Amino acid sequence: MTNRLLTSADIYKALEDVKDPEINTVSVVDLGMVEDVVIEGSHITVKMLPTFLGCPALPIIQKNVEAAVKTLAYAEEVKVEFLHSPSWTSDRISEKGKAGLKAFGISPPPKHMAEDGSWHVDCPYCGSTYVTLDNIFGPTACRSILYCRSCKNPFEAMKPMIKTM
């Protein structure tokens, strides 16, 4: 077999180059959107989880993933499947993904939500905890708009999506 060298590690490496079209410092892998990669000879299926169901970036992500994997030698047929289960949750974002979000001016989602539904993030620019939430809803489905009272910068935060919500 000429394609024995193609491993899932190769695919994940290629997917590191596929960034979220709306946050170009974070890859789809670091966002936790890649659930599984199935290699059957030269046929590759990338199984992905949508972050939000109405996210208009999904078809673009799909196209970019297919194009990135197709650049690999021996990858003849590439398919992206969006799974219904498990649900994407914000704790799937890797440490590298969180750093990438901060670099874009977006606070990573908090790990926990208090019992009353409140949550807290720090300013991605100065690290201050003195921030206010302006709007739970932001420019994209997954983001909220906040304001830092310390460095006086508006910033965004990734909404927590937690199983217990």
Place this chain on the structure above:
Amino acid sequence: MSNEETAAVKELLYQLADDDFIHSYRGSEWLGLAPHIEEDVAASSITQDTMGHAAMFYQLLEELDEGDANQLAHDRPASERKNAIILELENGPGHYMGEPAYDWAFAVVRNYFYTQAKMIKIQSLQSSSYQPLADIAVKVRMELYYHLLHWKTWFIQLMGSGHEEAMTRMKAAIEKTSSDIRGVFSYGGHHDSFVQEGLIEDEAVLLERWQQSVTPVLEGVGLGNVEAGLALGDGRKGIHTKDLETALDTLREVYAIDKAATW
């Protein structure tokens, strides 16, 4: 799946899909018209999520060989639509392209009442015997958490504002919405098959749960119980108002020019 089970699943999916589709369309008509810029961002984000939910339900119908999801959303006449009538009613007089006199009080009440109803149905669907629907329900519930928080906050703030015009308009909107909210819980005569197949719980149980959720909120702003009615008829049975026809004509205007066009 048996033929009976497949038929029941399809019927339920049409009801869920058509509800979210027309509700999302009515939400989209507010774009640029919401009371302030932050609300414009929030309401349109919620509307986008909701259209995503409708798309997932149509997608499940496509997987059951009902045809293309886009075609199901755009190409079915009003008489085939299964949405509850309360969701199709126009936002107010006037036209989006002219001088819309939309009623924000009605938008807030309809959004709050419907989102609370949807939350209760979605929680029940998480235990649905139809696994693809149960899977999607888990995801929809997490997004809905934010929608419900948002509309409940608006409802309480407008009703608790002490502002005379706000309260008068809210009370009128509550009356208008509650007189048809039961349509959201109707299974359109398919109750027995839905419940027997384990797709979703009894509609009376869900309606009771809805009453239990909204009553403390209503009492908190000095109001009594609302009577959930079905005044304009049962949309699940294909009964609709001219508002639905007008909405469908508008939303598929471009699609109808060339149905085979690719985008």
